[in-house]
Amino acid sequence: MKHCLSPLIIVVIISSLVNVCGGQVPDPPTGVNVTSNGPHSIKVQWDAMSNISAYHVYYQKKDVGAWSTKVVPENQTSLLIDGLMPYKIYLVKIKANTSNGMSNFSVQVQATTDEAPPSAASGLTAKFISSSDLEIQWELIPNEKANGVLLGYRYVVYDNQFQIVMNGTVSNSTNSTQIKDMKRCADYTVYLRAWTAAGIGKNAVFNITNICAPPKIINHKQIVIVTPNKAAVLHCNYTGFPAPSVTWMINDRTTTIQPGHKFILSGPPHERYIVPHLNGSLTFSHVLYHDSGLYTCFLNNSLGSAEANTTMTVSKDTISVVFVLNLTNEHFNDKLLEQDSSIFKNLSSTIKDEVLRLYSNTAKARIQDVIIQNFRKGSVMATLMVIATIRSGAEREDAENEILYTMIIETKDGYLGQIPVGEIIVQGAPPPPNVQIVSKQPKYAVLSLVRPTFFKQYEIVSYSIRYKKHGKSDDAYKTVETVKDKDGTMKGVVTGLDPGQFYFVQVASHRTVSMNAEGSIKYKTLEVDTPDIMMKQVMLTIVLPVGLAIIIAVVILFCIRPYVRSEVQADGHPPHMIPTRQFVPREENLYDIGRLLEEFPCRWKEIPREDVTVGKELGAGAFGTVVRAELKRDGKNIPCAVKMLKRFATEREHRDLFNELSIMSQIGNHTNLVSLLGACTVNGPLWVIVKLAEGGCLLEYLHKHRKPEYSDHAYMNVNPSTSTDDAEKLDKLQKLKFAHGIARGMKHLEKMKCVHRDLAARNVLLGKTLIPMVSDFGLSRDIYESELYEDVKGGKRPVRWMAPESIEDYTCTSKSDVWSYGVTLWEIETAGTVPYAGVDSGMDILNEIKKGYRLEQPNDCDDDVYALMLDTWRANPLDRPSFFELDERVEQMLAGISEYLEIQNDEEEDDDMRAYDVVHISEPELANGHVAQDDDDPSHDHNANEQVRYTDIHGATASDVPGIHEDTSRDQVDDETSIQTKC
DSSP, rough: OOOOOOOOHHHHHHHHHHHHSSSSSOOOEEEEEEOOOSSTTTEOOOOSSSOSSSEEEEEEOOOOOOOOEEEETOOOOEEEEOOTTTTOOEEEEEOOOOOEOOOOOOOOOOEOOOOOOOOOOOEEEESSSSSOOOEOOOOOOOOHSSOOOOEEEEEEEEEETEEEEEEEEOOOOOEEEESSSSSEEEEEEEEEEEEETTTEEEOOEEEEEEOOOOEEEEESSSOOOOOOSSSSEOOOOOEEOOOEEEEEETTTTEEEEEETTOEEEETSSSEEEEEEOSSEEEEEEEGGGGOOEEEEEEEEEEEEEEEEEEEEEEEESSEEEEEEEEEEEEEEEEEEGGGSSSHHHHHHHHHHHHHHHHHHOOSSEEEEEEEEEETTTTTTTEEEEEEEEOOOOOOOHHHHHHHHHHHHTHHHHEEEEEEEEEEEEEOSOOOOOOOEEEEEEEOOEEEEOOOTTTTTTTEEEEEEEEEEETTOGGOOEEEEEEOOOOOOEEEEEOSSOOOOEEEEEEEEEEEEEOOOOOOOOOOEEEEOOOOOOOHHHHHHIIHHHHHHHHHHHHHHHHHHHHHHHHHHHSSOOOOOOOOOOOOOOOOOOSSSSSHHHHHSSOOBBBBGGEEEEEEOOOOOOOOEEEEEEEETTTTTTEEEEEEOOOOOOHHHHHHHHHHHHHHHHHHHOOOTBBOOOEOSSSSSSSSEEOOOTTTTTTTHHHHOOOOGOOGGGGGOOSGGGGOOOTTTOOHHHHHHHHHHHHHHHHHHHHHHBBOOSSSGGGGGGTOOOOOOOEOSGGGGGGGGGGGGGOOOSSSSSSSSGGGGHHHHHOOOHHHHHHHHHHHHHHHHHHSSOOTTTTSSSHHHHHHHHHHTOOOOOOTTHHHHHHHHHHHTTOOOOSSSOHHHHHHHHHHHHHHTTTOOOOTTTGOOOOOOSSSOOOOOOOOOOOTTTTOOTTTTTTTOOOTSSSSOOOOTTTTOTTTTSOOOOSSOOGGGOOOOGOOOSSS
């Protein structure tokens, strides 16, 4: 009996075979369900499917627009997605993948993550609106930072004994409260935090003092010794509130002068005068012997008065040295701050007796007195002045050195007589370094600097070099270089000289900020005459050859005559002429590039030097130069920039440039970074070839577009001529595009676990279509304005852009870069104004920041932009957003501007400017018209059967190359595990 299959069964079988063998793509996944799994994660589940290779789960925060993706194996029907934000709606959809391709998206579902405790409130401040009423204010926490439904705010006020003075709660819409009956003359700490149903959030903290105090003179110098015909300053440092009036009584209290009046001591032609100042100081134009005497500072306010005497001695034979001793065996007592207390007098007497005994047999200085000026808190620090006269026949410098040497040597075992002491610090202007001229060239001179004898006790950290032409005033001095104290002997270079001229060159030492001697500096002066180029050419072309010829002839004559005589005498024949070896002088390479290549084995493209045509100079510093160039590639001349070193650069500068090359090669190519194109390391000096920023520096661009309201040049680092009232206004769109591009570039550095450490508008360059590119990974800092880098705790650093933790303890992370990003946004909004322009020093800036002060909201700056800045300036680095979050937030702002239709299109990279080792991989677009994202977006959908390989110039696959990974999902980015120094 024959069995026949019905037509319907045949159709079903054929349809199944078609599905299995590649005829159709699978249906979308079904049964998709998503639930919250806490404040930072959601759980996704779906029905199992057969004959698939993987599931692709897409998710995004609602209204953000950028989809992230995770790939799930075919045997798994659930996924836990973590790293999410609390109390946010997340959208989820799934695709199934087979050998035949991707399915369509499943039904889109959503879930809301659980609530969490809120972030800390921003902008907490407190002030006394009367003598006893305290007002507390703060900024309301925005919804995106509330992490749930905000229920209210709780405040607690502690006194300096950490006892609660007042506490209370206010509603979630209240941003201020007042507290009455506060004590006067007391310190308080205010804590504020918000709460949701999930718990209480982080504290915001503000310290305040209810100041009321009679005048008090502090750290007073009772004796001042001055050399005749020199300027002098008498200090009267004080505290008090309200601010006291200041009066100086001179001529043994017979004459009274106050700030705002100039007291003439003697008239023209050699006018001498005294000027009192509001800060309490009294300055003398220059002093004579008869100016010696008693000077009294008198202070007065509504709560009381105070006065202190200063004896000024004008003498060329009297010297003084001020020491700071760490009394290691003493415990601080508040009475040590009062000079009339018995504990102050007893300890002072003990120290004075030991010091006088120490100097009882000095040969060049006769000790006149020892004055204990003050004691300081913490480890008990005693400041004492040793006063002496110079013995007959001795020099001033020798007498001072004897006092220094005796104290330092006799206390090296940890004792001043019977008193245990720690290290000795010497106050005052540090001595200049010992200096010699190593080389003089027509346009520069090389100096050798040797640290002075007592460099450690003076806390010297660096040395400066300045110069002026002979005949110019002191105002013409130019500081050309600052040399950091390294290994005792350093090289300094004076550049910018003219041939055939005479110059005065001065060198000076600089100490840490904490012990700076009231800004005084001691210089050592040298005279430098630069060679004349014409005379040098005459010497090289005429005199030198003739002189060498004469010397060679004389040498040959004296060397050959005895030999000829002996040869003739021996056999009667003239001697045979022996060919002489010729020595050709050659220029030695100071540093072995091959050794540095071994030390920095990074993978960059070696560009033939003949393919690079060097053009004009774009910028230069003491050691580095950046020039415009053209690079031959595929028959085209591509504009680029070349970084190189000057010929007298040290090994450290060579190493720094190689380090920058190494960093750039590891970071890779990115539209918003000044990316590496290659390098020349063979047959010549090191050249680093990078993208050319044809639009110039962002800071200069901002200055050119400065609006009239930012025309107060006293607060800017810009020449007034660069600012015009008719400058085109920088619109909101362009400012946000700058902010977005910088965030994208920094996000790439964050992903590569690299910390920039110097993000600022001056370190952002612009492409030909104003695309911002983050620059300065090392050497390029050398060509920037030195006044922006302040000497703080022993090094030049851009403190106005730095996070407080970086200023205090040198901690540098991606979160400290986030702080700098906020300051850069502030520069963009203010058209390039210097941050904290009204604050003089870096330490003052740090103190203001620690008190809660933040840069104020610029005019015309939108609230959402300023809110972003404030988030980047949170005191706790962990509370600051990542660059991934900053990129998303700025992108949302851009999306809200109707005319800004396509974010990515204006940042397309010129294909000619790609790095040599970049391989472009075409990726299929997502189904249903889903738009492909940028390079940093992990939602790119690769075909599962396509083997993607990233190849570098040496042919290594991604698994062979350190730092290159095929999985670039965002969950690999670890904000706080990035290295804490520059890459």
